[in-house]
Amino acid sequence: MKTAIYLFLIISLNITPQKRICFTFDDFPHVYIQLYNDNFMKNSMQKFIDTLLVYRVPAIAFINEIKLYNNYGFENAKIVELVRMWIDAGFEIGNHTYSHKNLNLYPAGSFKTDIFLGEKITNRILKEKNKKMTYFRFPQLETGKTAQEFKEIKEFLRKHGYETAPVTMKNEDFYFAAAYSKANKQKDPAQMKLIAQDYLSYLPKFIDYFEKQSEFLFKRQINQIMLLHVNELNIDYINEVCKVFINKGYQFITMEKALSDPVYAIEETYYGSAGIPFLESKAIKTGIFYNPHKLKLFRGTHIELPKYLKKP
Numbered sequence: 001m002k003t004a005i006y007l008f009l010i011i012s013l014n015i016t017p018q019k020r021i022c023f024t025f026d027d028f029p030h031v032y033i034q035l036y037n038d039n040f041m042k043n044s045m046q047k048f049i050d051t052l053l054v055y056r057v058p059a060i061a062f063i064n065e066i067k068l069y070n071n072y073g074f075e076n077a078k079i080v081e082l083v084r085m086w087i088d089a090g091f092e093i094g095n096h097t098y099s100h101k102n103l104n105l106y107p108a109g110s111f112k113t114d115i116f117l118g119e120k121i122t123n124r125i126l127k128e129k130n131k132k133m134t135y136f137r138f139p140q141l142e143t144g145k146t147a148q149e150f151k152e153i154k155e156f157l158r159k160h161g162y163e164t165a166p167v168t169m170k171n172e173d174f175y176f177a178a179a180y181s182k183a184n185k186q187k188d189p190a191q192m193k194l195i196a197q198d199y200l201s202y203l204p205k206f207i208d209y210f211e212k213q214s215e216f217l218f219k220r221q222i223n224q225i226m227l228l229h230v231n232e233l234n235i236d237y238i239n240e241v242c243k244v245f246i247n248k249g250y251q252f253i254t255m256e257k258a259l260s261d262p263v264y265a266i267e268e269t270y271y272g273s274a275g276i277p278f279l280e281s282k283a284i285k286t287g288i289f290y291n292p293h294k295l296k297l298f299r300g301t302h303i304e305l306p307k308y309l310k311k312p
């Protein structure tokens with residue numbers, strides 16, 4: 001049935017997928033999990049999973065295990081169940097540290113502890129299937145303030161069997177999602193709809209922006225890796241988000257397949273005060289960043305977010 005729906009979508013949209021993208025969902029099981037009751041979360045997760053299966057999106061989620069415990073430090077079985085639902089549906093899961101710790105704000109030692117704490121429950125569930133987490137995503141994409149810190153953590157991750165999951169398309173969905181959740185709290189469905197429409201019209205421009213960067217740097221479309229968050233907006237509109245990418249000619253792929261693109265063999269050397277996405281770090285490495293003319297061409301037109309969205 002799901003295959004039939006997928007084929008129908010592909011045929012009806014008259015599209016031959018050529019470009020490839022891996023969808024990654026950070027802050028799993030939900031950015032603001034404390035705001036929702038367990039039943040709501042279970043139903044939302046089921047709906048989310050079902051839609052991803054319809055579109056055959058081999059997504060990977062990056063978990064913060066702190067969200068799997070209650071205020072007394074005990075495991076919350078109903079939240080842990082969400083992790084099991086995700087894994088049982090065949091999706092991948094990676095480590096995003098226990099408490100979403102930002103390496104640039106904490107010493108390397110406490111960051112390592114957060115990596116270990118962040119794999120306890122998930123690896124226990126994965127062990128039943130003879131699997132373990134193998135991908136790691138840095139919170140805020142921040143990889144260390146100094147060369148020493150950067151190298152130390154990179155080596156630590158390698159030793160413990162983790163590969164870093166980069167981001168090429170850094171979505172600003174959290175601005176839309178915060179406004180969307182606020183409108184929902186205020187019981188304002190008209191405003192929620194407006195925000196969702198603005199989000200869906202922002203996405204094609206956002207895709208163009210990063211495609212141009214790929215073309216500028218590599219003269220082709222690389223396998224893209226998209227950062228999304230598990231939030232109310234994406235859960236409600238994942239169907240439409242998938243359609244935007246299909247309309248743009250994308251095929252959904254796994255993290256492993258994405259990383260098989262030779263561009264990811266180029267050694268990552270960027271560290272510093274800001275977490276930046278993959279293409280930008282390559283622009284630094286190749287010197288484009290320091291040539292104002294080339295940088296302007298590389299970055300192209302900045303995508304404006306709607307004025308009502310609060311940016312820090």
Ligand SMILES: [Zn+2]
Pocket residue numbers: 026027096100139140
């Ligand atoms: Zn995160």
